[in-house]
Amino acid sequence: MNVLTFYIIREVVKGSLLALLLLLTLFNLFTFSDELKELGHGGYGLKQILMFLALTSPRVFYELVPSAALLGSLFVVGAMANNREIVAMRAAGLSTAWIIRSIMLAGLLLVMVAVFVGEFVAPSSERSAQLLKTTAQNNGVVMRTQYGMWLREGNRFINVRRILDDGSLGDIRVYEIDGQHKLSQVTQAEHGKFLGNKQWQLSNVAQSFISPQRVNADSQPSMQWQSSIDSDLLKVAVVNSDNLSLYDLFNYIDFLKSNNQKSQSYELAFWSRLINPLVTFVMLMVSVPFVIGIGRGIGTGGRIMMGVLIGMSFNIMDRITGHLGLVYEMNPMLMAVIPSTLVFCIALYAVWRVS
Secondary structure, three states: HHHHHHHHHHHHHHHHHHHHHHHHHHHHHHHHHHHHOOOOOOOHHHHHHHHHHHHHHHHHHHHHHHHHHHHHHHHHHEEEEHHHHHHHHHHHOOOOOHHHHHHHHHHHHHHHHHHHHHHHHHHHHHHHHHHHHHHHHEEEOOOOOOOOOEEEEEEEEEEEEEEEEOOOEEEEEEEEEEEOOEEEEEEEEEEEEEEEEEEEEEEEEEOOOOOOEEEEEEEEEEEEEOOOOOOOHHHHHHOOOOOOHHHHHHHHHHHHHHHHHHHHHHHHHHHHHHHHHHHHHHHHHHHHHHOOOOOOOOOHHHHHHHHHHHHHHHHHHHHHHHHHHOOOOOOOOHHHHHHHHHHHHHHHHHHHOOO
């Protein structure tokens, strides 16, 4: 790696990290303002709000990397163009493709950091943040809705009213139907603990066996319950799909499909997460024509405004495309890829025109 390549990589990474810090601070200020509206609900105090912000920051960091890369490239490489550094490089025989390659190498470093944070740090910290907030507001008990969490497993419908801090379950109800889609058995347990290998230990169990002639009731102090729903899957089910790792999303999608449930929204989240690292490269490519050609005389404020407008337009287009795909039940992979591909093609055309 020659000196000029290292120089461009260093400056783009430095500018992107600075933009990322500013954006992260701005987003956390908005989040802090929103969370203050819930101050005092249960045990949700100022300390819990600050901890919540710290735990959600990795997810926000991951989501902001493409926008930060765009702003950092526009600012740093645009300043090089204004200072005639880009002109000097091209006069020395360095091609536009070489400059683009150097910028993309900087993007590669940013993507590596983003993928590490997004896949190994953000999912667990986001779960901890939601657990912290909900636990504080509900006196130590995590509940998804007023009626708990519903899951389907074959011919069984499972309702979990409470998920405790240690991962165990409270107030579990299992409804089983027969081949004629009639209710055949109801099981209610006060507490459930995961033993591993798809085994749960239920305590204070009451069962009802329903037939056309009569209803038989039985109760047991404890019983073992076999279910493909393990503790990790329950953690997945109570977290927004956008905040899960690829592995968790893949498992949950497979679980939904095996039980004949709709999984399109989770598939869209999966493919969006998969191509998100490529969006960073797309944003860097978008910045190239502005800093090499037509943006040569534009000041810092103008470049920042361009970056904000481009980033906002892309996010709006991406969200609209995703929602249209869900409404009209289009292929989730296609809907996730279309916005980035379209913007990338436009950027390539603009680079060709400038070159």
